[in-house]
Amino acid sequence: MNIVVLGPQGSGKGTQAELLSEKYNLLHVETGEILRKLTETTSPLAGEVRDIMNEGKLVSDEILEKVLRETLNKPNGSGFVFDGTPRNVVQYGLIEKILKSKGEKFDKIVLINISEPETIKRLSSRRTCEECGKVYNLVTNPPKNGKTCDCGGRLIQREDDKPESIKKRLQTYHEQTSKVIDSAKKDGILVEIDGERPIDEIFCEISSIVDKLKYENSPKN
Numbered sequence: 081m082n083i084v085v086l087g088p089q090g091s092g093k094g095t096q097a098e099l100l101s102e103k104y105n106l107l108h109v110e111t112g113e114i115l116r117k118l119t120e121t122t123s124p125l126a127g128e129v130r131d132i133m134n135e136g137k138l139v140s141d142e143i144l145e146k147v148l149r150e151t152l153n154k155p156n157g158s159g160f161v162f163d164g165t166p167r168n169v170v171q172y173g174l175i176e177k178i179l180k181s182k183g184e185k186f187d188k189i190v191l192i193n194i195s196e197p198e199t200i201k202r203l204s205s206r207r208t209c210e211e212c213g214k215v216y217n218l219v220t221n222p223p224k225n226g227k228t229c230d231c232g233g234r235l236i237q238r239e240d241d242k243p244e245s246i247k248k249r250l251q252t253y254h255e256q257t258s259k260v261i262d263s264a265k266k267d268g269i270l271v272e273i274d275g276e277r278p279i280d281e282i283f284c285e286i287s288s289i290v291d292k293l294k295y296e297n298s299p300k301n
């Protein structure tokens with residue numbers, strides 16, 4: 081079973097993808113995180129990828145293909161949950177092709193909708209611990225003492241969560257990802273979810289969609 085969780089930055093797609101990965105034993109493919117890790121290596125691509133990410137632009141489809149092919153060859157339990165990709169129609173076609181070569185397909189594309197002001201509010205208050213990587217939101221999910229991570233680490237703001245980058249990332253999201261949404265709609269696999277609700281409520285709705293899918297895909301049906 082292969083699920084895509086789509087949505088603008090700050091929609092909570094990472095949280096939902098993580099929960100889906102645990103509940104349904106799916107490999108969580110988070111391209112933003114894979115690329116961030118790449119920037120910390122000695123790879124010849126590290127500097128180029130870091131600059132592109134800091135500007136809030138998308139890395140090239142060639143770099144993404146390289147990274148994705150490596151990841152999609154890993155053992156994946158019962159399937160994949162994609163988070164942060166496909167971001168454009170080229171990536172949609174690429175992943176479809178890789179899945180097809182394994183005898184698989186996209187089963188559902190779950191689009192989590194939140195408004196633009198909500199995106200900006202959520203992203204500008206996001207902080208990450210320098211030590212353990214835990215992500216907080218200073219408004220909705222602050223650390224216990226309000227300043228440092230619960231582990232004692234310093235909290236930093238992602239370079240691309242600063243206002244200029246946020247605007248650029250949102251613009252890119254609307255320009256490119258809207259075409260992915262159109263393709264998913266055409267393929268009859270799109271479901272839209274209201275993302276301005278509590279995490280567990282959203283997860284409950286997505287879980288019921290996935291449970292239905294599992295039932296329909298089970299051999300006796």
Ligand code: AMP
Nearest residue numbers: 111112132133136137138139164165167
């Ligand atoms: P995210 O954490 O998903 O917001 O991604 C952070 C940044 O990583 C994006 O602004 C892009 O620069 C890059 N990135 C992540 N996923 C992709 C992708 N599928 N295609 C191209 N660039 C990506």
